[in-house]
Amino acid sequence: MGIVQLFTLALSFILYLVDLGTDVYLAIQHYKNGDLLFFITTVAVIGLSTVLVNIYAIRVLKTIPWYLRAILFVSHLSMICLFVSEIRRCVKENHGNEAQCGSSRKHFSKCDCDGCRSRLKESVETSLNVSFVRSMETFIEAVPQWLLQVYIMIHQQSYPWYAVISVVLSFASLLFGVVSLEKITGCT
Ligand SMILES: [Zn+2]
Numbered sequence: 001m002g003i004v005q006l007f008t009l010a011l012s013f014i015l016y017l018v019d020l021g022t023d024v025y026l027a028i029q030h031y032k033n034g035d036l037l038f039f040i041t042t043v044a045v046i047g048l049s050t051v052l053v054n055i056y057a058i059r060v061l062k063t064i065p066w067y068l069r070a071i072l073f074v075s076h077l078s079m080i081c082l083f084v085s086e087i088r089r090c091v092k093e094n095h096g097n098e099a100q101c102g103s104s105r106k107h108f109s110k111c112d113c114d115g116c117r118s119r120l121k122e123s124v125e126t127s128l129n130v131s132f133v134r135s136m137e138t139f140i141e142a143v144p145q146w147l148l149q150v151y152i153m154i155h156q157q158s159y160p161w162y163a164v165i166s167v168v169l170s171f172a173s174l175l176f177g178v179v180s181l182e183k184i185t186g187c188t
Contacts (some may be wrong), residue, residue, distance in 0.1 A: 006090045012134060012176045013083040019173040020046075022166040023145055029162060030152075038152050045148055049141035056136045059131040061085070079137065086130045093123060129162045131180040138177020146170040 014072040023046055057078040058069050059186040064081070072078035093099050093108075103112040109123075149167050155161050 003094070006087065006094070008176075008179075009083070009090060012180070015089065015169065015173045015176055016079065016083070016134075016137065017144075019142065019166075019169045022162065023168055025162055026091075026149060026166050027091065030159070033040055035152075035156075041148060042145075045089045045144050049144065050138075052140045053133070053137045056133045060126070060133055083132060086126070088167070089123075089126065116169060134180040135177045138174050138180070142170045142174045142177060 028041040101116050104111045108119045155164055
C-alpha cells in the first residue's frame, strides 16, 4: 500500500463522517420544519443502514472481544474503528523496520520467505475486506439517503443549502464506494 492508497483511505473516511453528519443535520432540519414524515424516514434510513453496515464492519474486526463488538454494533463506531485500524495498518506497512523482513531486510511484499508471504496474504485480505465494507456502506446507506433527499427536495420544491450539500456528499461517498468495489473485483 502506497501513499496514494493512504490518501484515498483518509479521504474516504472523512467523506464517510461528513456524509453521516449532514444526514443527521438534515433529519434535525426536517423535524424543525415540522415535516415529521420526512424526519422519520431520514432517521429510519440512518438507523437501519447503521445496523446493516456495522454487521459487515464487525465481521472484519475479528480481533475485538464480543462485548466491545456489541457496543460497536449499535453505533457507527465499528466503521470508525475499521477505518482507524486500516489507516494505522497502512502507515505501519509503509514505514520503518516493522514493514521489513527480519532476515532479508526487504519490504515484506517483496520478500519470498514464508513469514512475509503469509503477511502479504493477510494484508491483501484485510484490505479487500475493508473495501468490501466500504462499498456495502455505499449501497446500504449512501444510495437510499441520496434518493430520499433528492425526492424530498423535488417534492417540496425547495433546495436549502444543507440539503444540497448532503446530496452532493452522499454522491461523493457513493463514488468512493464504487471505487472500492472496483478494487475488489480487480483483485479477484
Ligand atoms: Zn521475509
